[in-house]
Amino acid sequence: xxxxxxxxxxxxxxxxxxxxxxxxxxxxxxxxxxxxxxxxxxxxxxxxxxxxxxxxxxxxxxxxxxxxxxxxxxxxxxxxxxxxxxxxxxxxxxxxxxxxxxxxxxxxxxxxxxxxxxxxxxxxxxxxxxxxxxxxxxxxxxxxxxxxxxxxxxxxxxxxxxxxxxxxxxxxxxxxxxxxxxxxxxxxxxxxxxxxxxxxxxxxxxxxxxxxxxxxxxxxxxxxxxxxxxxxxxxxxxxxxxxxxxxxxxxxxxxxxxxxxxxxxxxxxxxxxxxxxxxxxxxxxxxxxxxxxxxxxxxxxxxxxxxxxxxxxxxxxxxxxxxxxxxxxxxxxxxxxxxxxxxxxxxxxxxxxxxxxxxxxxxxxxxxxxxxxxxxxxxxxxxxxxxxxxxxxxxxxxxxxxxxxxxxxxxxxxxxxxxxxxxxxxxxxxxxxxxxxxxxxxxxxxxxxxxxxxxxxxxxxxxxxxxxxxxxxxxxxxxxxxxxxxxxxxxxxxxxxxxxxxxxxxxxxxxxxxxxxxxxxx
Amino acid sequence: xxxxxxxxxxxxxxxxxxxxxxxxxxxxxxxxxxxxxxxxxxxxxxxxxxxxxxxxxxxxxxxxxxxxxxxxxxxxxxxxxxxxxxxxxxxxxxxxxxxxxxxxxxxxxxxxxxxxxxxxxxxxxxxxxxxxxxxxxxxxxxxxxxxxxxxxxxxxxxxxxxxxxxxxxxxxxxxxxxxxxxxxxxxxxxxxxx
Numbered sequence: 001x002x003x004x005x006x007x008x009x010x011x012x013x014x015x016x017x018x019x020x021x022x023x024x025x026x027x028x029x030x031x032x033x034x035x036x037x038x039x040x041x042x043x044x045x046x047x048x049x050x051x052x053x054x055x056x057x058x059x060x061x062x063x064x065x066x067x068x069x070x071x072x073x074x075x076x077x078x079x080x081x082x083x084x085x086x087x088x089x090x091x092x093x094x095x096x097x098x099x100x101x102x103x104x105x106x107x108x109x110x111x112x113x114x115x116x117x118x119x120x121x122x123x124x125x126x127x128x129x130x131x132x133x134x135x136x137x138x139x140x141x142x143x144x145x146x147x148x149x150x151x152x153x154x155x156x157x158x159x160x161x162x163x164x165x166x167x168x169x170x171x172x173x174x175x176x177x178x179x180x181x182x183x184x185x186x187x188x189x190x191x192x193x194x195x196x197x198x199x200x201x202x203x204x205x206x207x208x209x210x211x212x213x214x215x216x217x218x219x220x221x222x223x224x225x226x227x228x229x230x231x232x233x234x235x236x237x238x239x240x241x242x243x244x245x246x247x248x249x250x251x252x253x254x255x256x257x258x259x260x261x262x263x264x265x266x267x268x269x270x271x272x273x274x275x276x277x278x279x280x281x282x283x284x285x286x287x288x289x290x291x292x293x294x295x296x297x298x299x300x301x302x303x304x305x306x307x308x309x310x311x312x313x314x315x316x317x318x319x320x321x322x323x324x325x326x327x328x329x330x331x332x333x334x335x336x337x338x339x340x341x342x343x344x345x346x347x348x349x350x351x352x353x354x355x356x357x358x359x360x361x362x363x364x365x366x367x368x369x370x371x372x373x374x375x376x377x378x379x380x381x382x383x384x385x386x387x388x389x390x391x392x393x394x395x396x397x398x399x400x401x402x403x404x405x406x407x408x409x410x411x412x413x414x415x416x417x418x419x420x421x422x423x424x425x426x427x428x429x430x431x432x433x434x435x436x437x438x439x440x441x442x443x444x445x446x447x448x449x450x451x452x453x454x455x456x457x458x459x460x461x462x463x464x465x466x467x468x469x470x471x472x473x474x475x476x477x478x479x480x481x482x483x484x485x486x487x488x489x490x491x492x493x494x495x496x497x498x499x500x501x502x503x504x505x506x507x508x509x510x511x512x513x514x515x516x517x518x519x520x521x522x
Numbered sequence: 523x524x525x526x527x528x529x530x531x532x533x534x535x536x537x538x539x540x541x542x543x544x545x546x547x548x549x550x551x552x553x554x555x556x557x558x559x560x561x562x563x564x565x566x567x568x569x570x571x572x573x574x575x576x577x578x579x580x581x582x583x584x585x586x587x588x589x590x591x592x593x594x595x596x597x598x599x600x601x602x603x604x605x606x607x608x609x610x611x612x613x614x615x616x617x618x619x620x621x622x623x624x625x626x627x628x629x630x631x632x633x634x635x636x637x638x639x640x641x642x643x644x645x646x647x648x649x650x651x652x653x654x655x656x657x658x659x660x661x662x663x664x665x666x667x668x669x670x671x672x673x674x675x676x677x678x679x680x681x682x683x684x685x686x687x688x689x690x691x692x693x694x695x696x697x698x699x700x701x702x703x704x705x706x707x708x709x710x711x712x713x714x715x716x
Contacts, residue, residue: 035686036630036713040622088622108626132593153590154619285587290702294640358587373590379615383638383704441636441647 003034004054006080006101007518014056014101017077021059021103024069029109031058041087041104043096045386045440046473047450053096053472055082058104064228068188070105071226074505075186078517081105082507083226085127085159088152091389091435092163093472098509107158110228115205118143122179122205124231127158131371138234145234146369148172151362153371158230162220164469166424166431168366170271170323171235173426175220180204182229183219186501191225205231221469222493223507224500235369238323242333243364245354247314248276249345254316254405254423255398260339261320261425262396269332272367274320276401277359277422281435282317283307284381284420285358285374298413314347317359321367378435381420386440388449388473389433390456392465396430407459408434415452431468457481470511479512494519558678559606561599563592563620565613568703570637570670574611577674589616593623600627609677609709611637611670617706624710631687633680634708635662637669639701644669644694651685659690667696673707680709 005014022030031037034054041058042050059081061067074081082102087095095104111128116138123134123145131149134157138145148167150160161174171177180194191197193216196204208214219225248257257276264270280299293303308315318340322332340346354360362374379385390408394400401423409419412434421434434456438449450473457467457474461481470478482489493513497504504515564575566584575582583595599606608624610617614636621631633650635658646662646669648655658680665672 033684036684037625039631040625044618132590154593154622288702288704290640290704294702362588371590372588373619374588376589376615376619377587377613379618380613380704383614384636385614 004051004056004100006056007099009077009079009101013077014079017073017079018057018103020073021070024073025059025061025066029060029062031060041095041106043090043094043472045090045388046093046096046471047386047388047438047446047453048473051100053093053098054100055097055104056101058095058106060106060109062109064182064184064190067105067184067226067228068190071184071186071188071505074103075503078503078505079103080505080508083107083223085162085227086130086154086156087159088155089159089163089165091387091471092469096472098472098475098507102508105226107226107228113137114229116141116143116145116234117205118145120206121145121236122231122233124180124205124229125157126229127227128156129158130154130156135369135371144237146171146237147234147371148174148177148369149366149371151366151375152373153366154373157232158227161230161232162227164221166273166426167369168272168275168363169235169369171233171369172273174232175217177233178216178230179206179208179233180231181216181219181227183225183227185225186503186506190228194231196231205233218496221511223510223513224496226506239325240329241321241323241368242329243319243321243351243367244333244336245349245360245363246318246340246343247312247347247349248316248318248343249314251315252402253314253343253346255402256343257316257318257340257398258396258401258423258425258430259398260343262428264336264339265396265425265427269322269335270320271323272321273424273426274318275363275422275424277317277319278420279304279308279313279315279317280381280418280420281378281422282313282359283311284378285362286311286377288383289381289418290383297416298418312357313359319363319367378420378437381418381437382439384439384441386438386446386449388436388438388453388471390436390453391431391433391467391469392460393468394430394432394465396425396428401430401432403463404432404460404465407463408432408456411452411456411459412436415448417449417452472509475509475512559599559603560678561596561603561606561608562674562677563608563610563612563616565611565616565705568613568705569701570703570705571611574670574674574707577671578677580677585610585612585616589619592620596620596623597627600624600629604628604712607678607680607682607709607711609680609707611673611705611707614704614706617708621708621710628712629710630713632682632709632711633658634706635659637662637703637705637707639699639703642695642697642699644696644699644701645691646694647689647691649687649689651681651683652688653685654681655688655690659692663692663694666694667699677709682709682711682713684713 080102082097083105084095107127110126115124131153148169148171194210293299322329424431438445560580562582565571635648648659
């Protein structure tokens, strides 16, 4: 097998750099074997070819000093590194780099929980700390704080937060709950943000902004530095928690339920981000497509209805929760019941009747920050389940919900795929996640999935929607849709990139930000 | 004891010519392999994985819908038995997750095979070393609907080593099957301890 090389780098240069890196971290922490070791740094769910995202090597430093030395080496050779923390974001590329030949800078061994402050409700963690790690730590120590995890929860705080990920408790907006970070710049300079940069700081996990420009956001969805530490706010365990589900019978109910939810969110009657989940997403937790339909193309309505009846699911399934003292929850639930009771056929479900249902069980865990992996079951909907998420943002508005849903469903069916999706209502916006499932062992199906995704980006842009995050393959295309004022945003990103990373060694191409030596080729 | 690394090359390549089936050849070395620690996972819902796990006598674990519940078991095994084998017959997604977790302990995929039912057709697609892919694919084919039991009996002696993986595919027509399973059998071990 030919070793993939970064653009403009020879095998001799790569080998020389790797030999120097081995001296820094030790040979055991440099991974070179393309067949075995580097297989796990690829994205098996890509829609093109493995080779498009094949790294040349991976290195796992154990501390900031080692990162500084590695960056000095790759600066010298001008070899790009692709930073990952846990690298588990497999709907968007996982640990794989944007281009072949990059060296993956894997921060998995920097996995210390540096501080947990129960009184003030925060933790400070390194990038390799997973949701499971901190959850288990809090449980073992009896600390009455909740984490907010992604689904599935094998990823970590730093990676998910810096990718603008979201969760399911009232603390689900992860970047909003981030407070202070430590970053290594491309030249090895270590920067701390917020209050931590003051002498003898005691408030780094408490106040986000410090003095001067708040620059934390610059290091998220970008390639301006390597985040090596992050503060995160944790929710105090509430005195009570009432999760609920509403099954909805009709497709059009999506519009109604979205419109009814917004005031409940704005006024904090519902504390977390409610999810309106389509039938197939919910069903795929426990059954596979072939159990109900073995034909080609999208599953027909008649089969969907049979499945809904068998599994006691709605065409849409709405999940949310209230938290707090019993009287407060009771009061909020009364308002919620009154609000939704007007929807014909809407049926409330609670733990006493729904427990044991896979979809319910894992949502109940997520909404109280209990990590689990059940959502990964979705991948078995089709055999050899590849997947890629298309994730446009809209207003939390029923008409937008329907417009996006119909747009995506129509295109998905046109390309022969099922619509599998969910809507999450944030503080004012709405995330729409369309999980495009395909058989990764079929080259034809992968190609079709790729083409569908690409046209969806254009369709969404034409209607005024942009995506909040995306797979490696589509970073440039989506960057092109954020083009107001003659690409002024990207000119700014690129000016920062050129200043902070003149050799273009840090994650070139991340989210469409390229160093000047590679910009013409992107 | 015959090493796993050279097992297929030396044992099967010579014995297969003398014995009636590859299964019989494999059986010869099975008795020598019992000292290797083995942890076996199986999906608890699919009928074929139930057949598989019922034939396994080693350390085993049934996987429900949340593979995350098994992380600690896998990590503890990899730490305590670096020379051991982790194998299974699971859903595709569960294999993927366990493979990702095990790699942090130097355990990598030495063998995997998809087993896909479509109508009356059962397709095995085996990915392993060049020396053994054909033999395993033909053994699975010969086992017909008893393939899960064949796998259970041979988990310890599936190939290990640094060889480049190749893929071999076989298809069988089975009468009267209403399976819709898509399962993956797999084996992970550390190259350093073979």
